[in-house]
Amino acid sequence: MINLSIIGSGNVAQHLISAFKKLESDFNEINLIEVCARDSKKLSHLIDAEKICTDIADMVDVDLFIIAVSDEAIAEVSRKIPHNNRLVVHVSGSVPLISLSNKNRKGVFYPVQTFTSTQEINFWDVPICIETETIIDSIILKKIAASLTQLIYELNSSQRKALHVAAVFANNFVNHLYKISADVCEDNSIPFDILFPLIQETSKKIEFMSPEKAQTGPAMRKDLTTIESHLSFLENEHQKELYITLTESILQNGKKL
Amino acid sequence: MINLSIIGSGNVAQHLISAFKKLESDFNEINLIEVCARDSKKLSHLIDAEKICTDIADMVDVDLFIIAVSDEAIAEVSRKIPHNNRLVVHVSGSVPLISLSNKNRKGVFYPVQTFTSTQEINFWDVPICIETETIIDSIILKKIAASLTQLIYELNSSQRKALHVAAVFANNFVNHLYKISADVCEDNSIPFDILFPLIQETSKKIEFMSPEKAQTGPAMRKDLTTIESHLSFLENEHQKELYITLTESILQNGKKL
Numbered sequence: 209m210i211n212l213s214i215i216g217s218g219n220v221a222q223h224l225i226s227a228f229k230k231l232e233s234d235f236n237e238i239n240l241i242e243v244c245a246r247d248s249k250k251l252s253h254l255i256d257a258e259k260i261c262t263d264i265a266d267m268v269d270v271d272l273f274i275i276a277v278s279d280e281a282i283a284e285v286s287r288k289i290p291h292n293n294r295l296v297v298h299v300s301g302s303v304p305l306i307s308l309s310n311k312n313r314k315g316v317f318y319p320v321q322t323f324t325s326t327q328e329i330n331f332w333d334v335p336i337c338i339e340t341e342t343i344i345d346s347i348i349l350k351k352i353a354a355s356l357t358q359l360i361y362e363l364n365s366s367q368r369k370a371l372h373v374a375a376v377f378a379n380n381f382v383n384h385l386y387k388i389s390a391d392v393c394e395d396n397s398i399p400f401d402i403l404f405p406l407i408q409e410t411s412k413k414i415e416f417m418s419p420e421k422a423q424t425g426p427a428m429r430k431d432l433t434t435i436e437s438h439l440s441f442l443e444n445e446h447q448k449e450l451y452i453t454l455t456e457s458i459l460q461n462g463k464k465l
Numbered sequence: 466m467i468n469l470s471i472i473g474s475g476n477v478a479q480h481l482i483s484a485f486k487k488l489e490s491d492f493n494e495i496n497l498i499e500v501c502a503r504d505s506k507k508l509s510h511l512i513d514a515e516k517i518c519t520d521i522a523d524m525v526d527v528d529l530f531i532i533a534v535s536d537e538a539i540a541e542v543s544r545k546i547p548h549n550n551r552l553v554v555h556v557s558g559s560v561p562l563i564s565l566s567n568k569n570r571k572g573v574f575y576p577v578q579t580f581t582s583t584q585e586i587n588f589w590d591v592p593i594c595i596e597t598e599t600i601i602d603s604i605i606l607k608k609i610a611a612s613l614t615q616l617i618y619e620l621n622s623s624q625r626k627a628l629h630v631a632a633v634f635a636n637n638f639v640n641h642l643y644k645i646s647a648d649v650c651e652d653n654s655i656p657f658d659i660l661f662p663l664i665q666e667t668s669k670k671i672e673f674m675s676p677e678k679a680q681t682g683p684a685m686r687k688d689l690t691t692i693e694s695h696l697s698f699l700e701n702e703h704q705k706e707l708y709i710t711l712t713e714s715i716l717q718n719g720k721k722l
Contacts (some may be wrong), residue, residue, distance in 0.1 A: 279691065302683075302691050320663055322681055324670070335659045361659055370653035371660075373695050373708075378646035378660050379667045380682030381711040382639050387676035388714075389635035396627035402592045402618055403628075403635050404672055406578055410636045411668035413581070415661055419644035424579055425637030426559075434536065434559050438630050446714065451630075453710045454638040457645075457703065 216276035301372035473533035474502035558629035
C-alpha cells in the first residue's frame with residue numbers, strides 16, 4: 209500500500225486528483241491521503257473538505273508527496289514539506305530533479321499532456337516520464353504510474369528538458385499556427401471548421417509516416433509562384449513574417465546548421 | 466445522370482477515381498466514363514485499361530471534366546480539352562477560376578484534405594469547396610459533391626485563396642513543426658512516440674475551444690526563465706531561430722500589425 213498526497217490546485221493537480229480518486233474505488237493499493245492548497249475552494253468539487261489542508265506545515269506524513277505547483281515554486285515547496293526521507297516528486301517537464309530539497313528522496317513524475325480544466329483526460333493514454341535517484345524509488349513510481357497509464361518512460365533530467373522543448377514545438381507552437389490559420393479564415397469570412405478534417409489528418413499521419421516524409425505544400429514543392437502569391441495575399445506583416453520563416457525552414461528541410 | 470471524366474494521375478486524381486468508382490456500385494446517377502493520363506501504368510491498379518486514355522485529344526464527350534493536374538498545367542490542359550460548352554473544373558486550392566479556358570463553362574471542385582498515395586481517405590469527411598459561374602453549374606457540382614461528402618462549401622476564388630493560405634499554416638507548417646520536434650527527440654535519444662497523445666489532444670482541442678483560448682506554454686505564461694533555458698538548450702541555430710520567431714509571435718498574440 210502506498211499513501212500519497214498532492215500539493216497544488218492547478219490543472220495538473222486537479223487531473224491527478226481525479227485520476228487517483230478513480231483508482232481508490234477500484235482497489236486500495238494506492239491511497240490519496242491529502243491535498244494541500246492555499247485556496248481550498250478550487251478543489252471543493254473534487255475532494256472532501258477534510259482531505260484538504262491549506263498550510264503545507266500541517267501536512268500529514270505519507271510515502272509520496274507529489275508537488276504540482278508552478279515551476280518557480282517547486283524548490284521552495286519541497287523545502288517546506290514538514291517530513292524527511294520521504295519520496296518527493298514534481299510533475300514539471302522543465303525543472304531538473306536536483307531542484308528539489310535534499311531533505312527528502314527526489315523524483316519526477318511528468319505527465320506529457322496538455323491539461324485544460326474543462327476537459328476530462330483519459331490518463332490511460334497519457335505518457336508519464338519518471339526519474340528517480342535510486343532503483344527502489346523507480347519501482348515505486350513505476351507502480352504508481354502503471355496504475356494510471358499504459359505508457360511509462362524513464363528519462364533523465366536532460367532528456368526531459370529536450371522532450372519539453374520538443375513538446376513546445378509540437379503543442380504550443382502548433383496551436384499558435386492554428387490560431388494564425390483561424391485569423392486568416394476569420395478575416396476572409398471563411399468558417400475555420402472547413403480545416404478541421406485536414407488538421408486531424410495531418411496530426412494522425414505522423415503515427416504511421418515520419419513528418420519528414422509527410423511534408424507537402426508549396427515550400428516542399430519549391431513552388432515559388434504559389435509562395436509569392438500567398439505572400440502578396442497576406443497583408444498582415446506579422447503573418448507574412450511567420451510564413452517566410454517557416455517556408456525558408458521547409459526549403460532548408462529544418463537543416464541542422 | 467451525369468457522365469464525368471478525370472484528367473490526371475496524381476494523388477488527388479487517384480483518390481477521386483477511387484471515390485467515384487465506389488459510387489458506381491451503389492447507384493448509377495454519376496458515371497466515371499474515362500481517365501486521361503499520359504502514364505497509364507500509374508492508374509492500372511485503380512481502373513480498367515479500356516477506361517484510360519493517354520492523349521487528351523482523344524477524350525470522349527462528357528458532361529463534366531475534372532482537371533486534377535499540377536497547378537501550373539491547369540490552364541493548358543483546359544485549353545486542350547477537345548469539346549466545347551461542357552463544365553470543366555479544377556481541384557486546386559490556389560488557382561483562380563478564370564485560369565480555365567473560355568471555351569467551356571468554368572468551375573472549381575476543391576477537396577480540402579492532404580492526400581497520400583498509401584493512405585485511404587474517407588471522402589465523406591472531406592470538405593469540398595465549389596465555385597461556378599452560374600447557378601445551374603453550381604447545382605450540378607453540389608449534386609456531385611453531395612454524393613462524395615457531407616461537407617460542401619461555396620467559396621469564391623479570393624476566399625479559396627485565403628483558405629489555401631490558412632491550410633498552409635494549419636497543415637504544411639504544422640507538419641514542419643512536427644518534424645523539428647521529431648529532430649529534437651531523435652538528437653536526444655527520445656522516442657517521438659511519447660508526444661503522439663499530446664499532438665492528438667492539441668489538434669482535437671480546437672474543435673471545442675478556439676486556438677486563441679487553447680494556447681498554453683512558456684511564451685503564453687511569459688515565463689522568460691523557461692524560454693531562456695530552452696534557447697540555451699537548443700544548439701541548432703535553425704531550431705533556435707524558429708523558437709524565437711514563434712515565441713515572439715505568441716507574446717504578441719499573432720497581433721495584426
